[in-house]
Amino acid sequence: MAPFSVDTLSGSPTLMMGLSFFFWIPCSVAFGRRPLIILSAILMSVGTLWAGFTNDYHQLLGGICLTGLAGGATLSVVCYLEYLKHSPMTLTKSHRQSSNSST
Numbered sequence: 001m002a003p004f005s006v007d008t009l010s011g012s013p014t015l016m017m018g019l020s021f022f023f024w025i026p027c028s029v030a031f032g033r034r035p036l037i038i039l040s041a042i043l044m045s046v047g048t049l050w051a052g053f054t055n056d057y058h059q060l061l062g063g064i065c066l067t068g069l070a071g072g073a074t075l076s077v078v079c080y081l082e083y084l085k086h087s088p089m090t091l092t093k094s095h096r097q098s099s100n101s102s103t
Helices: 006-031 033-052 057-086 088-102
Strands: none
Touching: 006 033, 006 057, 033 057
16 A cells, blocks of 8 residues: 555544544543534534645645544544443432332
8 A cells, every 4th residue: 555545534433533532531531522522523624624625735635534523423422432431430320210219
């Protein structure tokens, strides 16, 4: 595979989504999920417009990478919520709340 081929264009959003988890999950904990999703929507729009109106391969690659980075925010929030939903601490808290309310 050449360094700048069509395969690079198809693999770079997935790579950026995976790498962005290390950035978005701590930001989600620090700033909350709502600002993160709003920022992600703005970055997704900018990246899509950038990739749509470019005439250069390198700019197209940058726009697609920005779109993948922004898409990783939504995935990371969903994955983090599923982790919280199924973590033992959360299950213990909900069990204690239900047993306290029944007495």
